[in-house]
Amino acid sequence: MVDGAAGSADKSVQVKLVLLGEAAVGKSSVVLRFVSNEFQPNKEPTIGAAFLTQKCRLEDRILRYEIWDTAGQERFHSLAPMYYRNAQAAVVVYDVTKASSLEKAKSWVKELQRQANPNIVIALAGNKVDLVQSSALSASPASPPESEDEADDATATPGETQGATEEPESLRQVPREEAQAYATDAGLLFFETSAKTGEGIVEIFTEIAKKIPIEHILAATRGNSARNGASGSRADSTRQQGVNLEENQGQSKDACNC
Ligand code: GTP
Ligand code: MG
Helix, strand or coil: CCCCCCCCCCCEEEEEEEEEECCCCCHHHHHHHHHHCCCCCCCCCCCCEEEEEEEEEECCEEEEEEEEEECCCHHHHHHHHHHHCCCCEEEEEEECCCHHHHHHHHHHHHHHHHHCCCCCEEEEEEECHHHHCCCCCCCCCCCCCCCCCCCCCCCCCHHHCCCCCCCCCCCCCCCHHHHHHHHHHHCCEEEECCCCCCCCHHHHHHHHHHHCCHHHHHHHHHHHHHHCCCHHHHHHHHHHHCCCHHHHHCCCCCCCCC
């Protein structure tokens, strides 16, 4: 539909984003919640990587996230550089009920800081927070309102999530404060999220969008396509490898709620 050969001629800005993290922390579920406001309780492990897109309105700009959801299983680790190499943003996911997954997240952050684009915006997401919230069963925290369109100028407000109250500490293995302190120290955005309830999901992508140096990307994209007419063909070829959910929801430009 709107996609031009390189996608850079229209006013939307393409932002390549990669998800990294240990297997089964919920990377695919976070993306599924973001792009189609769904949750699958028995989501199968990702093989290789999956490609999805979602638009995100930010003030007068439209960001078009091109999302690479990588596989967390160790046997796929060596593929990761292919996906983060030119990424402008990364979401590194861990599971708040599994301490080892934070250690894995830290090693991904180190790898990104050493080898990815130096300006990459990195967000750390502590997922499955619903499992440590006793009120999660009855509460309905903020989630991406796929069918509502009145929120299109409303930047997601973290304060909207009022469902969280006491936590059954038995399940939590990563204290929020510990992860927050690490994130601050490492210069990362930080969120606790639940792909199941939607808590914190829109916020991640909204805050990343605010931090992305859009002008810089636009200038670089224009420079590249002027210099190299073939740059668009790479994006086209990647599109063929995965599921492009944007095709299914081309009319819901505001689904991102940003
Ligand atoms: P790989 O593709 O193998 O790297 O895993 P992944 O990180 O993509 O995890 P995935 O999204 O496949 O989720 C793994 C399991 O955790 C699935 O059974 C999901 O339903 C479940 N899950 C994901 N996110 C949440 C969450 O926020 N809360 C709860 N309770 N379960 C979740
Ligand atoms: Mg997955």
